Amino acid sequence: MKSESPIAICRVAVPGPLPEALDYRVPERGEPPVPGARVRVDLGRRQVVGVVTALASTSEIPRNRLRPVREVLDEASLLDDTLMALLTWAADYYHHPVGEVLNQALPVLLRQGREAQAATRSVYRLSDAGAQVDPATLTRAPRQSALLALLREAPGGLSAGELEDEPPGNWGGVLRAVVERGWVERIERALDAIDGPCPARAGPALNEAQAAAVEAVRGHFGQFAPHLLQGVTGSGKTEVYLQLIEAALAEGRQTLVLVPEIALTPQLVRRFRSRLACPVAVLHSGLGERERLDGWLAARSGAAGVIIGTRSAVFVPWARPGLIIVDEEHDGSFKQHEGFRYHARDVAVKRAHLESVPVLLGSATPSFESLANVTRGQYTRLRLRERAGGAAPPRVELLDLRRQTLDEGLSLGLMDRMQRHLEAEGQVLLFLNRRGFAPTLLCHDCGWVAECPRCDARMTWHQGDGRIRCHHCGHERNRPRHCPACGSVSLGGLGQGTERVEAALERHFPGHSVARLDRDSTRRKGALEAVLEDVRSGRHRILVGTQMLAKGHHFPDVTLVGILDADQGLFSADFRAAERMAQMMVQVAGRAGRAGRAGEVVIQTHHPDHPLLLTLVHQGYEAFAEAALAERRVAGLPPYTSLVLLRAEATGQQAPNDFLEAARRSLEALRPDSVQIWGPAPALMERRAGRYRAQLMIQSASRPALQRALRAWTPGLAQLPGARKVRWVLDVDALEM
DNA sequence: AGCACGCCGACT
């Protein structure tokens, strides 16, 4: 008779909004599954794939109600202990169901229960016989000789694709010949197989500040050490990253690099791949599911020396933890805006702590959160004050728009300046964060404006295709030819978008080609690259665009940057608007005057006396941040308090409010210590995509106190009356109001 | 989330 195994129960996190993992009986035959492995289990009347979170000998659930694990899908853990700890921490901190958190950490193919096995590809490698052949003796077969020479340099072998990169291409016939002679063998290798050590490659010499930054972080390899790399645009942050990655590789450690969605371009990946001798795994939403799984497995096995990815890559497993880098750490796209609303930068810092590795947050315009962490002594700040190559910082000036004649948003002063720069062979870049022709379509006879039927917003007129669209829900239709209210044909655009400015520029500067860079002009595949190339080649002398301009594209010949409307961020109801506006302005301004040509920045504003604007222009981003942070401190706003939003929406106006009222009362009943509750109040745009939205704001100067209150409060929310009549979500550390 | 159960209006 077999003695009873102490491990009889396993806890399984199943997909779905269940607050806890569920208990199952471990299979009677075979080894029990390990935590971090996937299992197939019955749930209700269906079968699902879940992740084992723990093993136990007993369960609260009576034995006769426990169902058995149907299948163990992984012998080894897919998510190592540290990663499991990170994921359960995140589920707890963001108050999101652990099953959904664990599930979304897996590539889709693994969620579906597919085998955790990387694809293979054919690799050509020198055989023992081939190694004896001296390529120089093959004078009658120069192509075979060249091929053998190439393979000698690549002990791991080369795939057909890699061979084609070596000019001239088309090695098919030659390969067949050398394989036939027994000099080369073809082997199948999994994409997550480890290639062997990466040879070090020398990078360019660093300046003093860069070298100091590299040394500061390198000196903390193997321990938790958060650093903020605050470097002006063009100061060479990427080179610091690359040399740190190489230092980590030299110690056999991997680096995880997180970048904002739009920053993960083929150019960036190419730069990393050409500089680093080791395999680089890339993880982002644009990949096919197979590619994604292969990259994920290459990170997990340790085959990829570097993993570069967007937000969700913060949860990728790795075999040899070395270093975490978050580039453009201020970027809002690190926060997930639906469902599991984590902030990848904050999770990255937590992960670095759990893994005992340094983390480097880089930005020219750090988030206020990170700056406050520097002040508190939590983060070490590393500064790069100089632009690489000794380029001078641009001259920045405010242009008072009051009582000025404007032509489509362009002042005479700005156009004069443009003329001068164009005559001096410079390029001009204009920033306007509004796409389309005009943000409002207005009837001049009766005052009717085109409004979105589903949102509290106006429709933007796009002249290019004669449509009007809502930028909040995507609703669109043809531009009406007559006013629907009075029948007049005098419909006109009110305000300016990039299309309209582009047209005005073509009128004013007929001798110069104008390019537009926004989501509309770059929708077609390859269109973005084409525009960027035409700007770099100098074919376009004037470039007008939205925030896409601010995202790390290099325009070496731009000497003048114009910011057409600086006022949007100054008076918004969202307390983070000024921070975002300043970051955007500094990032755009940073495009001016590289490579030895002095740059100029002109900022058009109706509020040239606004203190924050003055501070930003005359004293720079850091002084601006200090001033704005002082205001936040006085107002009791983040980062000096923690802020959580309970958001609710429904097709009617009443239901969200009722639910949030009930939620408010249930929180008040808990009498939480040092926690303030505000609302419920309508969202800044109450109706969006046909749904009414409202929110409850919960705030505290003490994060632990807030977390305690949330832990007591949130489990009951789903049972509140009206909870099923609304879509609701808890947004911890909400970025947008 | 899914998927049951359950209790009230218009149909073969």
Added chain:
DNA sequence: GTCGGCGTGCTC
């Protein structure tokens, strides 16, 4: 008399 609407509850 049934088919089906979506409110309510549960999933180890």
